[in-house]
Each structure stands twice: as C-alpha cells, then as structure tokens.
Amino acid sequence: MGEKVSRRNYLKYVGAGIAGLAVGGAIGYFSRTPEVIEKVTTKTETVTKTVTGVPTGTPTTITTVAPTTVVTTVAPTPTVLKRLSMLNEETDADSVAWLKKAVEAYEKENPYVKIALDSISVTEVWNRITLDIPAGKAAEVVTLPYFGSAVTLATQGFLYPITDTIKAVNEKYKGKDTDWAPYSRLVIEGEDYCFPFDVNTMILYIRKDYFEEAGIDRAPKTWNEVIEFATLLQKDTDKDGKIDRWGIIWSAGRNNANTEQYIILAWQHGAKFFDDDFNVVLDSPEYIDNAVQALETYKKLTDLSPPGSTGFSWPEMISYFTGGRVAMGRYTGGRLTKRIHADNPAIEDKVEVYPLPQVDPSHPVHYSPQDVFAVVSRSVYPDEGAKFLKWFIPSRHFINFLHTVPTHFTPPIKCIWESEDYRTYAAPGLEDLVNLLNRHFDADKANFESAWYGFDLTCEPGNVYYNPFAGAILGGLQIPDMVQSYLLGRMDARSAVKYGAEEIRKVVESLKATMTIKYKIEAWKGR
Amino acid sequence: MSVVSKGDKIFITSLLIPTLFFLSFVEFIPIIYALLYSFTSSSTFNPTINFIGLNNYINIIYSTFFWQDVINTLEYGSVTAIVQTLLGLGLAILFKDKKGSLYTIAKALIFIPYALPYISVSLVWKFLLDPQYGAVNKVMLALRLINDPIDFFGNPSNAMWSVMFVTIWQFFPFAMIILYAALESVPKDRIEAAQVDGAGPIQVFKHVTWPYIRKIFFITLFLRFLFNFGKFDHVWLLTGGGPLRVTETLPVAAWIISFQQYNYGVATSVAILNLLLLIPFLLIFLLSVYRER
Numbered sequence: 097m098g099e100k101v102s103r104r105n106y107l108k109y110v111g112a113g114i115a116g117l118a119v120g121g122a123i124g125y126f127s128r129t130p131e132v133i134e135k136v137t138t139k140t141e142t143v144t145k146t147v148t149g150v151p152t153g154t155p156t157t158i159t160t161v162a163p164t165t166v167v168t169t170v171a172p173t174p175t176v177l178k179r180l181s182m183l184n185e186e187t188d189a190d191s192v193a194w195l196k197k198a199v200e201a202y203e204k205e206n207p208y209v210k211i212a213l214d215s216i217s218v219t220e221v222w223n224r225i226t227l228d229i230p231a232g233k234a235a236e237v238v239t240l241p242y243f244g245s246a247v248t249l250a251t252q253g254f255l256y257p258i259t260d261t262i263k264a265v266n267e268k269y270k271g272k273d274t275d276w277a278p279y280s281r282l283v284i285e286g287e288d289y290c291f292p293f294d295v296n297t298m299i300l301y302i303r304k305d306y307f308e309e310a311g312i313d314r315a316p317k318t319w320n321e322v323i324e325f326a327t328l329l330q331k332d333t334d335k336d337g338k339i340d341r342w343g344i345i346w347s348a349g350r351n352n353a354n355t356e357q358y359i360i361l362a363w364q365h366g367a368k369f370f371d372d373d374f375n376v377v378l379d380s381p382e383y384i385d386n387a388v389q390a391l392e393t394y395k396k397l398t399d400l401s402p403p404g405s406t407g408f409s410w411p412e413m414i415s416y417f418t419g420g421r422v423a424m425g426r427y428t429g430g431r432l433t434k435r436i437h438a439d440n441p442a443i444e445d446k447v448e449v450y451p452l453p454q455v456d457p458s459h460p461v462h463y464s465p466q467d468v469f470a471v472v473s474r475s476v477y478p479d480e481g482a483k484f485l486k487w488f489i490p491s492r493h494f495i496n497f498l499h500t501v502p503t504h505f506t507p508p509i510k511c512i513w514e515s516e517d518y519r520t521y522a523a524p525g526l527e528d529l530v531n532l533l534n535r536h537f538d539a540d541k542a543n544f545e546s547a548w549y550g551f552d553l554t555c556e557p558g559n560v561y562y563n564p565f566a567g568a569i570l571g572g573l574q575i576p577d578m579v580q581s582y583l584l585g586r587m588d589a590r591s592a593v594k595y596g597a598e599e600i601r602k603v604v605e606s607l608k609a610t611m612t613i614k615y616k617i618e619a620w621k622g623r
Numbered sequence: 624m625s626v627v628s629k630g631d632k633i634f635i636t637s638l639l640i641p642t643l644f645f646l647s648f649v650e651f652i653p654i655i656y657a658l659l660y661s662f663t664s665s666s667t668f669n670p671t672i673n674f675i676g677l678n679n680y681i682n683i684i685y686s687t688f689f690w691q692d693v694i695n696t697l698e699y700g701s702v703t704a705i706v707q708t709l710l711g712l713g714l715a716i717l718f719k720d721k722k723g724s725l726y727t728i729a730k731a732l733i734f735i736p737y738a739l740p741y742i743s744v745s746l747v748w749k750f751l752l753d754p755q756y757g758a759v760n761k762v763m764l765a766l767r768l769i770n771d772p773i774d775f776f777g778n779p780s781n782a783m784w785s786v787m788f789v790t791i792w793q794f795f796p797f798a799m800i801i802l803y804a805a806l807e808s809v810p811k812d813r814i815e816a817a818q819v820d821g822a823g824p825i826q827v828f829k830h831v832t833w834p835y836i837r838k839i840f841f842i843t844l845f846l847r848f849l850f851n852f853g854k855f856d857h858v859w860l861l862t863g864g865g866p867l868r869v870t871e872t873l874p875v876a877a878w879i880i881s882f883q884q885y886n887y888g889v890a891t892s893v894a895i896l897n898l899l900l901l902i903p904f905l906l907i908f909l910l911s912v913y914r915e916r
Contacts, residue, residue, distance in 0.1 A: 254668075348777075349777070404753065404754035406866045573863070577865075584779055584866055610885070611666070
C-alpha cells in the first residue's frame, strides 16, 4: 500500500502542478511559431539555342518552337498567414454563395490570406462592429446597411481609406467622377472611405390584374390616389361578407420599415428632421404642421392595410404581396421581384413596378438609400481588407454578386450599370437571374436613376453635410414609436410628432456627448 | 461546536478554489465590470471610463419608460413562471404511474418544444398567429369562435399575452420533467397507506404528495421566474418590445439602449437594476429553502 500523503503535501503538489501548467502553457503560447505558408513559383522561360548542322557544317540558329519550361523552386518565403473577417449583411442564399466563391478565388490567388465570411442579419452586423471597434478587432471588410452607418464610423476615424478601389473601378470601367451618383461617395481630405454597391429606391408594386378587375387603368401617382384606389381594390373574394383582399399593405410595426415610410412621407409633405448643424427640427414651428400631415397620411394608408399592420415588418410586406392578398405593396429596392420569381412565379407577369407616389407630383421627392462596402480601420489587417476590395470590386465576382438579387443590387455608378458585364454577362449558374434582371430592365433603370434624384436621411433635401447621427435614427425605434403612438390612439398627431422629435433629440444629444466627431463631411453631389 | 478541524477546513477550501477561480471569470468579473460601467458615460464609440456617479441611475428612474418596463418585466416573468409551473405540475400528475408506449411517446412529444431553438419557435408562432395567414385565426374563424381575426402581436391589448403564451408553450416541459421526477420520488407505501385509510385523490395529494414535492415545486417556480425575468429572445423576435412599448421588458430596453442608442453606461445601469429587482425574490427563495432545512 502506498505511503499516505499529508494534506499539506497534497496542497503543495496541487499548487505546484497548477503553477507548472500555467507557466508551461504561457511559454508554449508565446513561443509558438507563426502560421507560415511557403511560396513556390513556377517560372516559364523560352530558351534560344544555337545548333551546328551536321551535314553541311554550316552553323544554323534555331529558336526552339516549344518553350522549355524551367521549373524553379525558389527558396520558400515564409509569410505569416493573415486571417481576415468579412461581415456580410446580405443574407440571400445566392448572395452568400457567390460571395463565398469570390472569397475562395481571392484566397487561391493570395495563399497568405484567409477570409472568414460571416453572413449575419443587418442589426447583427452593426452590433458586431460597434462591439469590436473598441477592442480594435473589428472585421476588416464589412457591408453596411445604410450609407449613414459608414458616415457615423468615418466621422470618428473608424474607417480605412479605399481610394485605390474607387480608382480601380474607374480604370476598369473607364469611369469618371460624374459616373458616381450624388451621396454615393464618402470623401474626407481626398480619400474615399466606402464603396456603394447598390441603391434601393422605394417603389410601388401593383397587381395589374386586380387593377383591371376593379376598372382602374393606371397606377396611382399621388398618395390621395393610392387611398382612393386602395378603397376600390378591397374585395371579399369568398363572399362571406368580410374583406379578404386589401388595397395596399402598409406596415406599421416597431421596426425600420416603418421608419423609412414615415421619412419619405415627411419629406414629401415638406417636413425635415435635421438642419445642417444636426439639430432636430421636426417639431419646429417651420415643420411641425408638415410632420403632422405626414402622420395623418400614414394613418390613412395603415387603415386600408390588412389587420395587424402595427405588428408587420419586411417579411409581411413580401408574403402578403407574393401571396396575392394585396393589390399594392411598397418595397425599398427590387428584392420583392426576386421573391415573386422564387415563391410565386405564376404572378410574375401580373406585377408591375412604378415610382413611389407623391404628395405633389410636380415636386417629387424619392427615398433612395445605398448600401456600402467599407474597411474598418480598427481591425487587425485593414490594409489587407482594402487589398481585397480593390481586387473584388472591379472583378466579375462583384458582378456575379450584383446578379444574385436582380433589380435590388443596382449599382449607383453609371459606368458599372451600363457595362456589358452588368447587363449581359451571366456566370454559369446565374443565367436565370440575369434573365430576370433583363426582363425587369425598366425597374432596374428606375432604381438606378433614382440614385440621381433620391435622398436618404444621411443628407436630407436641402442639406449640405452628411449627418453622422442618421444611422442611429434609421436603425432606432424613435420614429416607429412616434408613429404607433398616433396610430394606436395614445396621442394626437401633434403630440406624437413632439414626442418623436424629443426622443430623436435625446439620442442625438447622447451621441453628441460621447462621439468624437473628427470630421464634418460635405456630401458628395456628383462632380 | 464545529466538528470540522482546521486542517479539514483548509482542505475543503483548497478544493473550492478552482471552482471559485472559474466562477470569478465567468460570473463575477462580468458583473463587476457591468457595475463599473453603469457609473460611467461610456458609449459604443467612446469606451473610456468617465465616472459620472449615480447620474445614469437617476436618469433611468426618472425616465418615462423605466417603470412601465419594470411592470412589463414583472408581469412577463411572474405570469409565465406561474403558468408554466402549474401546467407542468398538472401534466406531471396526469402522466404519473401511466405505463405503455403511448404515454412514453406523449411524454417525449411534450418535451419537444423545450428542445427547439428559440428563434424557430418565435418565427413559427409569429406565422401561426398572423391575423390573415395564421392557422390559429383560420381555425377559430372556421369553428365560429370569433367573428374577425385576432391581431395577436399588433394590438396593444393582446401583444403581451401572446408573447407570454409562446414563452409558456416552449418552457412548461422543463417544469413538467422536474415535477414528474419529484412525484416519482414520493414513497408509494405512504400513498397506499393513505388510500387504505380512505383518503381521496385530493386528500392524498394535499397531505402526502404535496409535502414531498413542495420544495421542488417552489424551486422550479423560482427558476422559471429567474429565467423568464431576464428573457430577451422571444420578446424581441415576436414584437421588438412594441407596439407602444407594451411588451418592452428591461432586457429589451437594455439592448435598445446599448445597440440602438449606443450608450453602454445607461444600458448596463438598466441591466444592474434588472439584477437588483431580482434580489428580493432571491432572498425570499433562499429564506424559504433555509427554513425548510
């Protein structure tokens, strides 16, 4: 039987063991060899030989026709393997698959780089970035859901310049600065800080068969017409005395679909959210009446929408329209076109797309936000992230990515949009979607053109500077809460506007107190 | 007088050190960190520590949303916990001593919701309870139980009850399994003796079974309350805290303040207040457990 170990010795042994493991682990960790890859190059040379001809003795010079291949294995150049991250908010299955192909192709060409592609929801992308930036370990490459998000980051110096990417695009497509839509560039001291990959204007989808059935021969051009037509388009299809097909779907849930709708109605009614010093002016004497009118129009549209609108968001806007439950629906960009094609192709030729109705068609205002690629400076390898974008954007991989959601991923850059690559080239496997794009050429054109006259909250009509707080309001709940307060009868319209403006003001004041605004950036107006 | 010698105390303490070391990393340090942040004006873009005393707490307590969120949280946490535990107990009693493959299958089926991912459950129920497409409304309309579809998540009067229903549906199996195990531990001879003495099912439950399972019942109730009190996912996925903030609980408010208003300091203050609100319940629970001993 073994010798009994005293408690004191037991504690000593345990302590020594733990200390040994800790010290050993630490030494092992810090002395580990970096991950390296060996670079092997294959060199092809054409060799010229002089051969003496035997029969005549006359020297003859022969250039060998077949090149002699000299394989030279150069001394391995150890390079530290760089692991990058890419946060992608475009979660359509095709978009993810084709981005992955692009990443794989880049890794093949650059074996010292590995890119982890994280495709997560819009809100998650922003959360991850804002959490990782303070730690200095954000993803190198990101897609940002709003141009305003890029402005929020850039004004604080959190983005890395990608001017070379912009230059490479102009070189590839023979583009010039005038090819870039207004509000599509984020230029600080001569450097570009993001690349706008799409513009998504707010558009109206209509079921022309339902319109014909109701005896309406045209699409509405004003909101009053929308209200009038929607009333006519309501129908009790099963004759049970209850409406089961509605004129329009107008979501009013606590989400950013609601935010976008109120913003465009407010602008069209002549209201404004911020002045150029980023003060909230929605409830100022100059704009409050217009803001109230916008809220009233919002309510009229919601009243004509299927019951449950105050819980609706983007999915309902898609499912109610593709399911044939409504005669009109609005969407920001053309994603709904793909959903109809994928989920209910039988109605594809019964659907038409029109510009968003106006309050006053003689002074149209359109909502046309853009999504962007950017590189985060507070990441481990921002330079490598910029290199990737410089490779990816001018390549056909980017065109393939744009083709994955036709009429939604519409580039706001004329030289790309007009290029043969964008219009006619179809990578194997994307033919169907490129056909869809061409079948809906008019919708894509309208989307593209809207980039030249549309706005998003980042720079409102009449303003000159990009608003660094716009991203927070677009992603926040202040506007939905304001709208719901009125729709659900908690407040009258005027009180709701005052409440909403105050809530926006609180967020902006909070951000002003904590953000270090390094730059006030003049909006790109196209030059 | 203690029967544990000084040497034994050192020995026992030494065995606890690794656990305490681990817990300090995964529990105490984050809580202390959150507490620290709650006294600062730290934001997403400016994580530097700038102490502002109790300002965050004072602002929150005087804000319009806070007390409404406290009521929502207490309502959501307590109603769901009570219903889940009572439902779990009822089903556990129903299944007790029932043999046969059908009962075994039924028990397994009842447990399925608990094993499903939160996000799937939320999305499925959102669809099932949709006013137009939802099967629930369609069935009720077909059976003429209602005249018009019910707006479960968009109507402020229904939203909280609808969210609570989904939470109850997913987590009552947890209570059922625990209470089923507790019922199985009740000595059969005691029950048989009571029955021989002429006690009916209610009397047997009240005088024999209940004293055995009471402690487990309250532990289950408390655990469910604890889990539901801090629950975020169902509420966020089903309603986002709306409409009109009627389903906004403190965890949802903390998330919104943190990620949509970028204010860590205020968000962590809300989280700490959430924790503080739990402490009286925790003390009551600990006291009751202590008394039981």
